[in-house]
Each structure stands twice: as structure tokens, then as C-alpha cells.
Amino acid sequence: MLESIVFYTLAALIIGFGVLVVTTRNTVHCVLFLVANFLCVAMVYVLLAAEFLAIIQILVYAGGIVVLYLFVVMLVNLQRPPDASSGRRRQSSAGFALAAVMLAEISAILVFSAARPASAAASVAAPTQPAMGNTQVVGMMLYSDYLVPFEVASMLLLVAMVGAIILARKEA
Amino acid sequence: MTSTYLLPLLKIVVILNAVLISVTFMTLLERKVIAWVQVRLGPMRVGPHGSLQPIADAIKLLLKEDITPARADKWVFTLAPIVSIVPALIAFAVIPFDREASFFGYRVPLVVADVNVGLLYLVSITSIGVYGIILAGYASNSKFPLLAGLRASAQLISYEIAVTMMLVSMVVMSGTLSMVGIIEAQYNAHVWYVFAQPVAFVILFIGGLAETNRAPFDLPEAEQELTGGFHTEYSGMRFALFFLAEYANMIVVSAIATTLFLGGWLRPFPNVEWLWVLGYVPGWIWFLLKTFVFIYVFLWIRATLPRYRYDQLMRLGWKVLIPLGIANLIVTATFKVLIGHP
Numbered sequence: 001m002l003e004s005i006v007f008y009t010l011a012a013l014i015i016g017f018g019v020l021v022v023t024t025r026n027t028v029h030c031v032l033f034l035v036a037n038f039l040c041v042a043m044v045y046v047l048l049a050a051e052f053l054a055i056i057q058i059l060v061y062a063g064g065i066v067v068l069y070l071f072v073v074m075l076v077n078l079q080r081p082p083d084a085s086s087g088r089r090r091q092s093s094a095g096f097a098l099a100a101v102m103l104a105e106i107s108a109i110l111v112f113s114a115a116r117p118a119s120a121a122a123s124v125a126a127p128t129q130p131a132m133g134n135t136q137v138v139g140m141m142l143y144s145d146y147l148v149p150f151e152v153a154s155m156l157l158l159v160a161m162v163g164a165i166i167l168a169r170k171e172a
Numbered sequence: 173m174t175s176t177y178l179l180p181l182l183k184i185v186v187i188l189n190a191v192l193i194s195v196t197f198m199t200l201l202e203r204k205v206i207a208w209v210q211v212r213l214g215p216m217r218v219g220p221h222g223s224l225q226p227i228a229d230a231i232k233l234l235l236k237e238d239i240t241p242a243r244a245d246k247w248v249f250t251l252a253p254i255v256s257i258v259p260a261l262i263a264f265a266v267i268p269f270d271r272e273a274s275f276f277g278y279r280v281p282l283v284v285a286d287v288n289v290g291l292l293y294l295v296s297i298t299s300i301g302v303y304g305i306i307l308a309g310y311a312s313n314s315k316f317p318l319l320a321g322l323r324a325s326a327q328l329i330s331y332e333i334a335v336t337m338m339l340v341s342m343v344v345m346s347g348t349l350s351m352v353g354i355i356e357a358q359y360n361a362h363v364w365y366v367f368a369q370p371v372a373f374v375i376l377f378i379g380g381l382a383e384t385n386r387a388p389f390d391l392p393e394a395e396q397e398l399t400g401g402f403h404t405e406y407s408g409m410r411f412a413l414f415f416l417a418e419y420a421n422m423i424v425v426s427a428i429a430t431t432l433f434l435g436g437w438l439r440p441f442p443n444v445e446w447l448w449v450l451g452y453v454p455g456w457i458w459f460l461l462k463t464f465v466f467i468y469v470f471l472w473i474r475a476t477l478p479r480y481r482y483d484q485l486m487r488l489g490w491k492v493l494i495p496l497g498i499a500n501l502i503v504t505a506t507f508k509v510l511i512g513h514p
Contacts, residue, residue, distance in 0.1 A: 028248065028310055035303070055292045063299025067325060070306055074322060135289060135349060 256304020337497030
């Protein structure tokens with residue numbers, strides 16, 4: 001009971017902050033609403049007993065990436081948004097298309113998990129040994145079952161980092 | 173019921189009050205220590221040897237006019253001091269003062285929450301604290317605070333990387349993210365980690381100075397260049413909140429260093445049987461003593477070293493501390509794999 005009250009409050013806050021992020025005119029305020037949004041998402045993770053994920057959410061998104069957003073916003077100092085009237089129609093139709101794809105994906109996941117509830121639950125529960133904590137399980141999974149995706153993702157980040165350095169050095 | 177809600181609440185109340193009182197008196201300590209280093213007396217007027225000076229200061233700050241500049245971004249201007257004090261205070265939730273203490277027959281662990289991601293929690297909380305400074309700089313709508321805010325955030329982000337690298341090698345050493353677990357790992361390893369990981373200790377200490385904006389890295393409030401720094405436009409209690417946050421952060425960094433490197437609540441030589449006399453001193457007193465040593469060194473350094481230039485600061489962070497941190501992590505991990513449990 002208490003848990004569902006907290007969940008629905010958080011869900012409402014997340015949606016509310018999300019709407020504010022896209023509707024607010026002041027860019028710095030947008031970024032702040034984004035931080036609030038991320039913090040609420042982290043609280044949902046805590047509610048799901050995934051405290052490691054919650055902390056990483058705060059550390060990486062709220063604490064790291066958004067600070068850099070804020071940096072860029074302040075250095076660029078956008079007084080008003082760049083003239084977007086030319087591409088607006090195409091952008092909004094692309095937005096609707098993406099939203100439709102997302103909706104289809106979520107409903108597909110829902111349908112599939114409803115079709116085979118027992119096996120889905122089993123596959124989630126099996127690797128979670130009760131003796132190990134959440135964090136240890138995540139670590140073991142990353143370096144055993146999901147080793148290749150993990151390495152691919154870190155490779156991608158490395159490439160992005162090298163690329164950024166090359167772009168920055170061209171000026172000097 | 174009692175143990176789930178009432179007991180943590182009681183601990184929170186006690187710790188918050190203790191932190192705020194010690195922060196208030198740290199301002200006096202700082203003025204006194206710097207005065208003694210400079211062969212002065214420091215505050216002497218209020219109370220014996222100026223010992224009531226912090227209370228006079230607090231009353232003054234509370235009574236001062238609270239000014240919001242006309243062109244400031246009002247909401248963000250109000251939000252910024254709150255955002256900087258809250259992370260500084262909630263960081264104390266995972267700091268273990270003692271394994272347990274007995275009150276009226278109850279045995280109570282002296283930590284609010286021994287979560288298994290304690291160390292990561294501290295890192296993420298300090299990364300949120302950056303917002304307070306950067307927002308204060310932005311919301312003041314004034315040149316010096318904005319420059320100081322950007323400077324401060326660049327500094328914090330740079331040094332966070334080195335400090336986090338070092339914390340990862342401590343996690344590799346102890347095999348746990350829990351603050352209590354790290355202290356127990358030191359007990360089982362028969363060594364304080366300051367002797368096992370001297371490089372990491374130095375990096376954490378330098379990084380801690382930089383992350384709390386203390387001298388010699390107090391560029392965000394370099395008076396000569398930036399008037400008052402990011403809090404130039406703040407007055408009264410809001411100004412005081414920034415200072416409370418800075419001093420509370422100093423205590424947090426000292427407590428983290430104590431936990432990670434000086435064995436937290438453990439007495440000196442915890443495994444040596446014939447020094448059992450030291451065991452009569454309660455663990456939390458050892459913890460506070462060790463923390464106090466770090467705080468004193470913070471003040472001592474401020475009175476001794478001149479301020480870094482900004483490019484020197486960045487060079488030290490990116491070209492010395494981060495490579496050193498990565499090298500330390502690699503060496504630690506290699507030893508851990510080769511030896512098993514160093």
C-alpha cells in the first residue's frame with residue numbers, strides 16, 4: 001500500500017518534470033528539471049531494491065552528464081532558442097514516429113511477458129543467488145553473461161573520447 | 173517499529189546537531205589556528221579567549237538583511253544554497269562512527285544506514301553538491317560569481333575523476349562498497365590501508381582539498397581575482413549556508429579518509445594483544461580523534477601554502493593525479509589477482 005503510494009507519486013513527478021523539461025523556455029531551468037527527473041527515477045530504482053542502479057543513475061546522469069550540459073548551456077549562453085521554424089514540421093512528425101515505435105515496443109514487451117509469465121519470472125530469478133548482494137550480482141553478470149555487450153559499450157565510449165580529443169586538438 | 177523508524181530518526185537528529193555545532197566551532201578553530209600560525213591572537217573579545225565568537229557570528233548572520241539582487245534568477249538563487257548544504261549533510265548517513273555502542277542496555281550500531289553501496293553513495297552525493305556552486309554563480313546574474321561558478325565546477329569534475337579512481341582501488345583492496353565492511357577488511361588484513369595504499373592516500377587527500385575548495389585550491393573564492401567568488405551576491409543566512417556546506421564537506425572528507433585509510437573506529441594496532449589498554453577508549457572517540465587530525469591538517473595547509481594558479485591546478489589534476497590514480501588501480505588489481513588477499 002505504502003509502496004504503491006510512493007510509486008505513483010514518483011511516477012507523477014517523473015512525468016511532470018519530463019513535461020517541464022520540454023516546455024520550459026529558460027535552458028538552465030530545463031536542465032534543472034532534468035536533474036529532478038533523474039533523481040526521481042533513481043528513487044524508483046530504490047523502490048525496486050536496485051540500489052546499485054539508483055546510485056549509478058545519480059552518479060552518472062544527475063552528477064556527471066547533466067553538469068556538463070549545464071556547462072555547455074552557460075558557455076554558449078543561449079538567449080533564445082535558434083530559429084527552429086524551418087524544420088519544425090519535419091521534427092514533430094519524426095517525434096511522433098519515434099513515439100509510435102516506442103509505444104509498439106513497450107506493448108510488445110508487455111504482451112510477451114504476459115504470454116509467458118512463468119518462464120520470464122524464472123529467467124529473472126535464476127541468476128540471482130540469495131547469498132550475493134545486488135551489486136555483486138550486477139558485477140558477475142557484466143563480466144560473464146554480458147561480457148561482449150559490455151566490452152562493445154566501453155569500446156564505443158573510448159572511440160567517442162578519442163574522437164573528442166582529435167576534434168579539440170585540431171584548433172591548437 | 174521502534175528499530176525501523178524511531179532509532180534511525182534519533183541517530184539523524186543527534187548527528188545533524190553534532191555536525192552543525194562542530195561546524196560552527198570549526199570556524200573559530202580555523203581563525204584561531206591561522207592566527208597562531210601568523211603569531212596573532214585571533215578572536216579574543218566574545219567569551220574567554222573568544223570561545224563564544226561563533227555564537228555571536230551566528231546571531232549576526234541571522235539578523236542580517238537577506239538580499240536578492242533585482243536581476244537575479246530568484247528561484248535558482250534560493251535553490252542554490254539549499255542544494256549545496258543538503259548533500260553535505262546527508263553524506264553523514266553512511267559514515268560509521270563506531271561498530272556499536274550500548275545505551276541503557278541496548279546495543280546500537282553507530283551508523284545511520286550501513287548500505288552495501290556506501291562508498292558509491294558518498295561519491296554520487298558529492299557530485300550533486302557541485303550544482304550548488306554552479307547554480308549560485310549562474311543565478312546571481314553577475315560576472316564574478318559566474319566565472320567562479322564555472323571555475324569551481326571544472327575543478328570539482330576534474331578532481332572527482334582522480335578521487336573516484338582511488339576509491340575504486342580501495343574497493344578492490346577491501347572487496348566491499350560498505351563503509352563498515354571496509355573498516356572490518358582493514359581489521360582482517362592486520363593493516364591500516366594508509367600503509368598498504370600510500371599513493372591512494374595522497375591522491376585522496378589532495379583531491380579532498382580540491383573538492384572542498386580549500387586552500388591551496390580555493391580558486392572559486394580567490395579574493396584577488398573574483399571578489400568573493402560564487403557567493404559574492406549572497407548575504408545573511410544564505411551566505412552562511414554556503415559556509416556551513418564547505419565546513420561540513422571538510423568533516424565528510426576527513427571522515428571518509430579516516431574510514432578508508434586509518435581504520436575508522438579501530439584503535440591503533442587493533443590486532444596486537446598486549447596493547448589492550450587502548451581498547452578501553454570507545455571506538456567513536458578514536459574515530460573523532462583521527463577525523464580531527466585531518467581537519468587540523470586542512471587548516472594547517474590553509475595557513476601554510478599559497479594558492480595555486482588555475483592552469484597549475486588543472487595540470488596537476490589531469491596530468492599527474494589521474495594517470496597516477498589509474499596506475500595505482502592497475503597495480504592494486506594485479507596484486508589482488510596474484511596474491512588473492514593482500
